[in-house]
Amino acid sequence: MPDPFHTIIEPFRIKSVEPLRFTSREEREAALERAGYNLFALTADEVLIDLLTDSGTGAMSAEQWASIMRGDESYAGSASYERFSAVVHELTGLPHVIPVHQGRAAERILFAETVKAGDVIPNNTHFDTTRANIEHDEGVALDLPCSEASDTQAPAPFKGNMDIAKLETVLADNEGRVPMVFMTVTNNSIGGQPVSMANVRSVREVCDRHGTPLFLDAARFAENCWFVIEREEGYQDRTPTEVAQELFSYADGVTMSAKKDGLANIGGFLALRDDDLAARCRALLILTEGFPTYGGLAGRDLEAVAQGLREILQPDYLRYRVRTTAYLAERCWEAGVPTVRPPGGHAVYLDAGAMLPHIPRDQFPAQALAVELYRLGGVRGVEVGSVMFGDAAQHELVRLALPRRVYTQSHVDYVGEVVAAASKNREAIRGLRIVEEPLFLRHFTARFAPLL
Ligand SMILES: *Cc1c(COP(=O)(O)O)cnc(C)c1O
Secondary structure (H helix, E strand, O other): OOOOOOOOOOOOOOOOOOOOOOOOHHHHHHHHHHOOOOHHHOOHHHOOEEOOOOOOOOOOOHHHHHHHHOOOOOOOOOHHHHHHHHHHHHHHOOOEEEEEOOHHHHHHHHHHHHOOOOOEEEEOOOOHHHHHHHHHOOOEEEEOEOHHHHOOOOOOOOOOOEOHHHHHHHHHHOOOOOOOEEEEOOEHHHOOEOOOHHHHHHHHHHHHHHOOOEEEEOOOHHHHHHHHHHHOOOOOOOOHHHHHHHHHHOOOEEEEEOOOOOOOOOOEEEEEOOHHHHHHHHHHHHHHOOOOOOOOOOHHHHHHHHHHHHHOOOHHHHHHHHHHHHHHHHHHHHOOOOEOOOOOOOEEEEEHHHHOOOOOHHHOHHHHHHHHHHHHHOEEOEEEOHHHHHHHOOOOEEEEEOOOOOOOHHHHHHHHHHHHHHHHOHHHOOOEEEEEOOOOOHHHHOEEEEOO
């Protein structure tokens, strides 16, 4: 930002626009009824501001669209792969770069080649696809978050950290059964909370002592690096690229969903140090994703990711990105709505349990709040509570995830206003009951009915 001005503006101007469709309250009521009060069943044009996810929903830059025209669609030896792998190599320092169609494909291929039944894979907190892919190979996905992580209100700067003492115990107790340790940056499952460089270094030391490889789940690596620059001593004068290069220097491998900090609508990669493991993963890649120079993507997708990985590390972008999330959280606090603190990199998590104490857990307070935000203002968030996790739910949260470079400050102000309106009338919000649910992952397709 140019001195002496303090407003953090969107660091871009708009060149191509996508109109929003406004709906009336009656239309939204009808849509809710049709959708069984499940926001996943709404059509996109029924939603005004879509904060369902930050995955694959970002806006591409003019340079990314230009690079798409340069996409080389050769089946083998594509020039787009050369550009893609050069960017990933420069960033991670890892010699083997394997493109995949999205993050979970990297997980599936990696674990198929490394995890045997009964193996234990520790992580600060596994993302749900990571856990599911490990369990699919009959491994044990172990979460070792630091102690501050469980308190949604603790103001700790690096709540994404791993508990080092617990990791030490797990590695000592499971000698020969831990194919790798994972670190998820930022820690998505506990609210996009960052991991400190000191914590990654300590994990690396423990891994070295036990001869265990360290992998990063790097979906939001750039947001994590920005938090390191803002909050960790000794990093204030470093560039995001330098911090990212240090972060990756501790890793033997990386799984990446480029739908997040790759600033692309699809894509991902698996990057590896070990030659033999890379050869085995490439062989499996050919079986299920495609030839190693495209891995289930079009050449143009590789170009978009390569350019996205450069843009994501621009300080002006990251300053604006992290400020947007904090700004939305502040609007919620002003309205008397508690959120997970401190706000993470990609989303604000409203604490519906605290906001709606009159709705018991078996009447789904977070689902009720998500429905109310849609009913009042056409804003779509997602329930992260008892609908998603059943009795295992620790909190009743509504996640408002911010797509990258898509919405402006006035959109965020509007969302704040909708949250405030819901808060003002909070006693009138009623719970829901489930009238229909599938066997697995019920949050996607369950149908609800409002309680009176
Ligand atoms: C999204 C995500 C994944 C999976 O990536 P997809 O591209 O959705 O398959 C893995 N880990 C984390 C932390 C994620 O956020």
